[in-house]
Amino acid sequence: MNDMTPEDRKSALKGMGTSRKRVEDARFTQGKGNYVDDIKLPGMLFGDFVRSPYAHARVTSVRKDTAMALPGVIAVLTAEDLAPLGLHWMPTLAGDKQMVLADGKVLYQGQEVAFVVAENRYIAADAVELVEVEYEELPVVTNPFKAMDADAPTLREDIAGKMDGAHGPRKHNNHIFTWEQGDKEATESVLSGADVVAEEMIYYHRTHPCPLETCGSVASMDKVNGKLTLYGTFQAPHAVRTVASLISGIAEHNIRVISPDIGGGFGNKVGVYPGYVCSIVASIVTGKPVKWVEDRMDNLMTTAFARDYHMHGKISATTDGKITGLWCHTTADHGGFDACADPTKFPAGFMNICTGSYDIPVAYLAVDGVYTNKAPGGVAYRCSFRVTEASYFIERMMDILAIKLDMDPVELRMKNFVRKDQFPYQSALGWEYDSGDYHTAMDKALKAVGYDNLRKEQAEKLAAFKAGESRSLMGIGTAFFTEIVGAGPVKNCDILGLGMFDSCEIRIHPTGSAIARLGTISQGQGHATTFAQILASEIGIPADDITLEEGDTDTAPYGLGTYGSRSTPVAGAATAMAGRKIRAKAQMIAAYLLEVHDDDVEFDIDRFVVKGAPERFKTMKEIAFAAYNQAIPGIEPGLEAVSYYDPPNMTYPFGAYICVMDVDVDTGVADIRSVYALDDCGTRINPMIIEGQVHGGLTEALAIAMGQEIAYDEMGNVKTGTLMDFFIPTAWETPNYITDHTTTPSPHHPIGAKGVGESPNVGGVSMFSNAVHDAFRPFGLTQSHMPHDHWRIWKTANQLGLHG
């Protein structure tokens, strides 16, 4: 090691800033991943649900006899069987409760009515058909506005008349909460006296995260030792253990929750679902391991929808385009139960980031949550809690205001950005933005795409269209987003009372390699690769010599899991802090070995050197060995540390996105010509992985903006329950992306990182939607609802009279 240059020593670590290849890939490329459906335990049984074909009905009887008579059927569980255990209902993450199995009625199509347990999945599926359920249909409410009508049927009879909800007073039996932020009076007064006001209803449709692997669990109750082991698709395994303990009465130390490899999450795997609970109960009842894995239709119909926000907005400005106020009233369709995965004090998530990247002096936001006959959920689909909704709202309102002001949408944004010198910036709706440099990012993006030339080309294309020489319109979509991620400070962020800190525990082995365990769980983000890089830079041990483990509650320290881009901002910070504790002890050991005072040695890449005498040093490898074989006065043997990190603030990644599309007015096909995405996620840990995250997030944004939705008919039937109807872009429909970045570190994060996985979805949806709108702007279009599939685009063209 002595003959290596400092650069060589540094690159040998593969620390932060390196595009280190992923350590996860060896197993995944060779078919050796271990996902929940790969788990096979001796004597394991298989569970499957009888689901309601109706969106709203009374369940008058459930007859099991025929099903039970089928050879290989072990049990059929109903709410009646679960009631004595108190498990026929379960608490939701949002302070509501949800039926595990239909307790007298069903509230959405696909709701779980009975759980069949059989020797294998074929017998279980056969038996599901043999369970005879009688329903008495009730009037169905799928429109959240009609749900609030005085004569609307009461959906949740269990809480009828109970007018104090988990988030304050309820004003109707189908009302869940009203959440208000900002200054209503001041905002309305500014709006009423404003030069210009743009008003619009922005609907962000219901969609679904749809990871390629559906949700599932394997529960194994070991009655001899009184221990329950629960494997499952859990984005928050530790929280699942606590919830499982609270609802089952099994002591928490007797429950071991394991998240094995997870085939994508995107928010779908944050919640607790009836399938998890039923697999546990079935294992307790049968004494055997029980597996439950949902099929794709179950997944799309029942677990974890996202969005479904009707956002009524008003934005005011001076005639020269300086924004003076923002007002928003959102009607949030939560389905049959309020199972939103938001921090407790935020029933509409961080929707109050809806002032976006702009210096808006006064704002008001109110959100009304409403019950309907749709599936529960309300998860953050590849975004922090409700941040995509907020960002889409403000980015549409900006474009609509630009139309009203007859301004270029970029010019309007530039004019209103929070300036670099305003950070830390206090927003009108209560957040403190940590750092940003929006003008620099936007300028860089404009230059990269040649914005002025694009606008010229667009004008030429428009002239050709008007002259009858072409049937296609060019749209330029611009979006500038500010995310709010890294939930969050324990003082205001908790889920079910559990503070949203996260953790890292490190053990250095005698030979100088290490294992680190975190409270998070990767679902494709590459934590085993990137967190080892943080540690490599912090403690001078090569990333290749550090094993990283997550997801086993018996071994990993407690943490709140991976969603809302919180892993790097929170667990990444814990990792750095735990690393610094290791380094502090290593410094004392090094000083002892070098026979100098602690303060006379300093850390240098992979070693401690004597200040002013760099030839005298001890490498981390030597220090690690000494920690285990030397009796050092005043220092305990061993070298390990744990850190529980409570972040002082959220982090605020941002970015400038621009795309160009050509819209064929006759076919409604939008041909995406180019996509440029500039992200600023603070300090960059692994550029290769960041780029991969941006590609993926943009593609999910493309899906949502251009075709993906969970649609219901008036009877509450799900019209998009398979991958035939629910749009997921293939390689053929997906464009290539150009990625770029600026770097504005977070001032409060130990390594300045902000998180990136969800930014491209937050910025991307607005970008694609704005491009479609921009194409039709010359013909008077202000707002058309997503998803912009061919039919809707054709319809827009038709309504604007473009079909002659």
Place this chain on the structure above:
Amino acid sequence: MSKKMHLEMTVNGQKVETLAEPRELLIHVLRERLGITGPHIGCETSHCGACTVDFNGKSVKSCNVFAAQAQGAEVTTIEGLGDPDNLHPLQTAFKEHHGLQCGYCTPGMITRAHRLLQENPTPTEEEIRFGMAGNLCRCTGYQNIVKSIQAAASEMNAAKEAAE
């Protein structure tokens, strides 16, 4: 439940036999009866391609093949493409070019790409995108998958040329 049949196949070059109901899907026979868990289940309706295997020399979604149709078949899964000491160029390229994230689509993706490169050893980007359109990925946005397949094709063609 129907009477089980005696199913014989060649899987990854080895003769295998098992009892299975004729209605069982090939993906379930592979995963649950033969312990070959590389191919995954993402939809069971032939849309996602996570269960793609090579079936008598063609890419087939094994969730749409009954056990009864697989009698005597030659099946290759991700497990048959390479081994830790001798990885298939596609396996190396997917790692090298970050062509995967959660890994769930990867076995089907690589197995399909393996067949695509036999059908067309020098595909253009457009031909790769079209040829891979039966395999969905939710994580990568495909850009690096395309790059991985291009890199593997170059590697395989260079090796072929060197051998000739």
